[in-house]
Amino acid sequence: MTLQPTNQPINQSANWQHIDTTQSDYFIDYLDTATAQAEMQRYKQKTYDLIGAVPGVALLDIGCGTGDDAIALAQRVGATGYVVGLDRSEALIEEARRRITDDLAVIFAVGDSHNLPFSANSFDGCRVDRVFMHLDDPQRALSEAIRVTRPGGRILVRDPDWETLVIDCRDRDLSRRILNAHFDGAIRHSAIGRQLYRLFRQAGLDHVAVADTSTLVLTEFATADQLYGLTDAAERAQAQWPELHDPIEAWLEELQQADRNGQFFSAVLGFTVVGCKPISLS
Numbered sequence: 163m164t165l166q167p168t169n170q171p172i173n174q175s176a177n178w179q180h181i182d183t184t185q186s187d188y189f190i191d192y193l194d195t196a197t198a199q200a201e202m203q204r205y206k207q208k209t210y211d212l213i214g215a216v217p218g219v220a221l222l223d224i225g226c227g228t229g230d231d232a233i234a235l236a237q238r239v240g241a242t243g244y245v246v247g248l249d250r251s252e253a254l255i256e257e258a259r260r261r262i263t264d265d266l267a268v269i270f271a272v273g274d275s276h277n278l279p280f281s282a283n284s285f286d287g288c289r290v291d292r293v294f295m296h297l298d299d300p301q302r303a304l305s306e307a308i309r310v311t312r313p314g315g316r317i318l319v320r321d322p323d324w325e326t327l328v329i330d331c332r333d334r335d336l337s338r339r340i341l342n343a344h345f346d347g348a349i350r351h352s353a354i355g356r357q358l359y360r361l362f363r364q365a366g367l368d369h370v371a372v373a374d375t376s377t378l379v380l381t382e383f384a385t386a387d388q389l390y391g392l393t394d395a396a397e398r399a400q401a402q403w404p405e406l407h408d409p410i411e412a413w414l415e416e417l418q419q420a421d422r423n424g425q426f427f428s429a430v431l432g433f434t435v436v437g438c439k440p441i442s443l444s
């Protein structure tokens with residue numbers, strides 16, 4: 163029996179860097195499924211607090227996707243502040259603009275996090291959620307976020323660490339092999355979550371802290387398959403290790419059977435790191 167993908171694969175991270183209109187429905191659906199998870203909502207709300215989203219401040223959401231976070235931030239900063247959502251994808255920026263329903267001080271712009279189209283010290287804070295893992299050069303993007311933030315302002319980056327994805331199954335060795343090969347192949351910086359603290363320290367930010375950690379537990383195979391590409395992972399592993407074709411197929415079937423029995427379990431860690439731009443960098 164050949165494995166039939168139940169959804170489009172996450173594919174290479176290059177896709178997250180160049181999302182055109184032909185693929186945007188898939189990515190919008192992916193982001194909406196992720197955002198709908200209670201734990202995602204919890205950590206996102208916390209990032210709004212940590213970045214200092216209070217009336218009157220100017221904030222930048224880098225890699226804003228469909229714009230939901232920028233809109234939520236705009237609701238907090240009110241008419242006396244403003245929020246800019248920036249994303250490389252024109253298709254996602256169009257979707258973000260469609261999602262503005264109220265009279266909010268939010269604008270959406272197409273741009274690259276490696277070369278932000280803003281002058282120095284333009285914002286009170288910059289937020290970057292689930293973007294660094296896809297970038298060519300996260301260090302450069304962090305420097306850019308620091309440049310456009312005013313001295314004393316906050317920078318916040320949040321990313322998962324894909325090597326922490328655990329799934330309850332019999333053959334844990336095989337599972338680790340499948341998942342690590344998949345995420346190392348599909349995500350440019352699959353272990354960025356654990357590296358953020360070091361990147362912040364190396365960048366010379368003040369008051370650097372891992373201010374929040376999140377554990378996203380998914381107990382439905384279909385949702386995990388959509389967000390993690392488990393079917394795609396199995397296919398990738400079968401192509402890489404043809405001699406393991408049958409055990410890999412059994413792995414995927416075991417997960418689907420666990421789901422039918424109401425026993426599917428997966429969990430992955432995410433890290434939110436914050437720091438302040440030193441006053442000396444004015």
Ligand SMILES: C[S@@+](CC[C@H](N)C(=O)[O-])C[C@H]1O[C@@H](n2cnc3c(N)ncnc32)[C@H](O)[C@@H]1O
Pocket residue numbers: 178179181193224225226227228248249250251254273274275276290291292293296297
């Ligand atoms: C996983 S999505 C996260 C979207 C949003 N931050 C959220 O949490 O829902 C990654 C986003 O980063 C954007 N992106 C990828 N490379 C980028 C770059 N070089 N500059 C700006 N945005 C980029 C993608 O278009 C996509 O919207």
